[in-house]
Amino acid sequence: MRFGLVLVCFFILLMGVSVLVAYYFNESNEEVEPDQIVVKLKPEYKYLLSSVAQTGFGLPDLDKTLQKIGVAKVEQHFGFNPKKYKAGLPDLSLILRITYRKTISPLTAADLLMRYKYFEYAEPLVIDHVFAVPNDSYYSISGYLRVLQAEGAWDIHKGINDTAGVLIAIVDTGVNWKHADIKDNIYINTAELTGITINWTNGTISGGNSIDDDANGKIDDVIGWDFMASSGGAEGNNPFDSYGHGSAVAGIANARTNNTIGVSAIPWNLKLLPISCSYGTSGTLYKGYEAIIYAAENDADVINYSAGSTTYSTANEEAIAYATGLGSIIVAAAGNNNSASIVYPAGYPRVVGVAAVLNTGVKGASSSYGRHVDVCAPTDSIYSITSGAGYNSSPLGNLTSYASPIATGLAALIKSAHSDWTNEQIVNQLVATCTNLDADNPLYINMLGDGMLNAAAALTEVNPIAEQELRLGFKEVVTLNDANANLALEQNELFSLSLSVRNYAPCASSNNVTFTLSCSDPDIIILNNTYAGSIPKDGYSILENAFQCRVSVTAVTKAVTCTLTAFADIPITANATMTFSILISAGGVFVWEGKAEAGYSGRRIRDTLTAQGHSVFYTTTFPFSFATFSAVFLSFGMVSTTSNNVTRLDRMKMFTAIHNHLLAGGRIYLEGNDVVGFDLGYYLTDVGDGQSAADVLWPLLGIASADDGSTNAINNLAGQSVACTKGITFTASTQTKLDFIDRFTPISTAATAFIESDYGNVAVQNYGFSNQKSFIMSYCLNELTDCTGANKRDSLLYRIMQDFQTAGNALKVPPAVSISQLDANHVRLSWDAIPGVNHYVIYAAEYPDADFPVDWLMINPYLTDNNIDVEVPSPGADKRFYRVIAILN
Helix, strand or coil: CCCCCEECCEEEEEECCEEEEEECCCCCCCCEEEEEEEEEECHHHHHHHHHCECCECCCHHHHHHHHHCCEEEEEECCCCCHHHCCCCCCCHHHEEEEEECCCCCHHHHHHHHHCCCCEEEEEEEECEEECCCCCCECCCCCCHHHHCCHHHHHCCCCCCCCCCCCEEEEEEECECCCCCCCHHHECCCHHHCCCEEEECCCCEEEECCCCCCCCCCCCCCCCCEECCCCCCCCCECCCECCCCHHHHHHHHHHCCCCCCCCCCCCCCCCEEEEEECCCCCCCCECCHHHHHHHHHHCCCCEEEECEEECCCCHHHHHHHHHHHHCCCEEEEECCCCCCCCCCECCCCCCEEEEEEECCCCCECCCCCCCCCCCEEEECCCCCCECCCCCEECCCCCCCHHHHHHHHHHHHHHHHHHCCCCCHHHHHHHHHHCCECCHHHCHHHCCCCCCCECCHHHHHHCCCCCCCCCEEEEEEEEEEEEECCCCCCECCCCEEEEEEEEEECCCCCCEEEEEEEEECCCCCEEECCCEEEEEECCCEEEEEEEEEEEEECCCCCCEEEEEEEEEEECCCEEECCEEEEEEEECCCCEEEEECCCCCCCCHHHHHHHHHHCCCCEEEECCCCCCCCCCCEEEEEEEEHHHCHHHCCHHHHHHHHHHHHHHHHCCCEEEEEEECCCCCCCCCCCCCCCCCCCHHHHHHHHCCEEEEEEEECCCCCCEEECCCCCCCCCEECCECCCCCCCEEEEEECCCEEEEEEECCCEEEEEEEECCCCCEEEEECCCHHHECCCCCCCHHHHHHHHHHHHHHCCCCCCCCCCCCEEEEEECCEEEEECCCCCCEEEEEEEEECCCCCCCCCCCEEEEEEECCCEEEEECCCCCCCCCEEEEEEEEC
């Protein structure tokens, strides 16, 4: 069973008497737990917390879905103390963790839950990776302290008998708290001492009164807490480290100094709170963000987190905001990717990100760099305690896991010397007194934060000013604000943009920023190219409804690159110029595929349709809208191999674009295994109000029901006589991923297009109530194998396009709806029953004069009778326009 947030995987290779250590990142790039998701209740549904049980919420419809995915446990995601809550902080009680048994994608499971109106968000449980591992145990000294000018700092202040009560928390694999070189610095929670015996020789804790004396939610937590005392997820009050990583980090941050043995640490002898998120010698950490919350609620002044992930998590960012809001400074490793990829939590707002450099100031070979780095620490000749009685026998290495606790120790020493300072002042002192490293790193100018830590300067300089430089990053086009509000930029249309920009600088902001927009493409005419705004410290700025533009009257369909340039009253050292693209929609055929590689059909569809005389626009970027396109071809490929390539924003964009296009009478071809059958869960998200993507899109795509399918290689894929596939057969495929091949049941106005022998219906052709047409297939067109002498894949595309271009319905006609007035506020809808049909779906639109209403609303799904009484929106005759579709049992 999996419980956590942080994963450590290591390879240890013995060569003679030396030990070479490396950390291992999951080669499959899976950044989420495979059987857990995190959800957040909307505040108005907080009352549901009182009915949450082991496997449900006490709501029949929601609990039925949980049973469907094999729910094993519903529980609070973050342990926290409600008494610590302050107005303005995230309400962590609303965030829940769901563990389930069925082997489906966490994205799929999350989307199944997001179909219900109760949730603000649902997301996979992100895995973090610890960035380094200590070697084995021998005595030595820590030479990096001289580079930090630690002696100069100690001349001003040492953490001996600290009167400020500064507390450092180490969230890691635990701490060897009985080690002679750290045990005297271990924090003792005297409120929980009753009846407890701490054995400082063998590292055991016994006794206790089994009472939560200090009411912090943890019983007998006398020297910290173990969030993973066993592989089953049990917790305990002994955060002892059997692995070593946490002990090394703790020794660097706060080993006992000036005690005649072992190693020294920057803050000398402050108090240290050990927190373990690991069991045994597994080398795996769990519940890291919950541990951060625990540390903050127990008044930790500085929290060290030598772990991270390149995957963003909304829940984790809220946990960080909660912890920093309680008053903790969080310091985190910037990552060992040797890239500018943003690592979290170092990349979250209000977290100090630390990179590793050599003692000479040159960037460490594996250290990450870029916008999320705030400071650097020297990492040559670092020695520390181990999980045994001794010390590592060789330097730990130039890794950010060991750079982070150096910054943690210095931040704590500053806090000890200036107990009346705010956290903002402490972080400013830490950052502002760094030594600039640009001259030593010509390839990484402005990519190593404010430079290398300088302890002496941090303790002596008065009111230092951090480099007043902004470090920006373009986040996203939030939305297009076009004249007719269909999210498509059409010929001669006025529009503006809403953009999101992030500032990563922790100590620099500006209220005087001017953004300018430029575009070299003549089809984008910029009428107002400036936008005045502000940039906060370490936060986001939204450029709302900025830059008035017009599309030229002769524009053609294409992706246009725009340049956003920021000018401020202080320098911008990262991404003063940012680029993004927007799509001009001026007709033709739209072709999209998830990635330009094997397992997708986009390029084949593009080339085939172009050869057949169609004007085709091809892209791997999903648009906001398909308006103006005569046909849309979407290749999701073998979904489960690429599920990490599409963000949640893209998923909502996908639903909106597909949904609106179908309602407007559009034509859509959609292919991919596992795309449709299980709540369209990999890519298409919820629509709120208790309706999932499946509830809304299945009928629009001609599907009465679908199942997730199983593994099935093509044996005989036979086209059916009632569809455009008549006479087309495939007997083989080169598709490598053949599990979760969806099977469909069509509605009465749709038709089965392909039947796979001994398996079932794997394709549906549909003509819908909004005059839309669609073709869905579970297999990848490009991977189908043509018979000798025939190109059936191209023939199939030709037929699909013929059907898309033909007016009228070649399949079945939905029944017409008659309306009779019952009273001033109600009408009765009736239609002719269809033999063999037992369920109907009714839609309404508020545009009775429109040929193709674009805002259909499902008002009652799956009726068993061929009539229904509905309430009209205003007294008098109903003004709405109704359609019915029929669904077979």
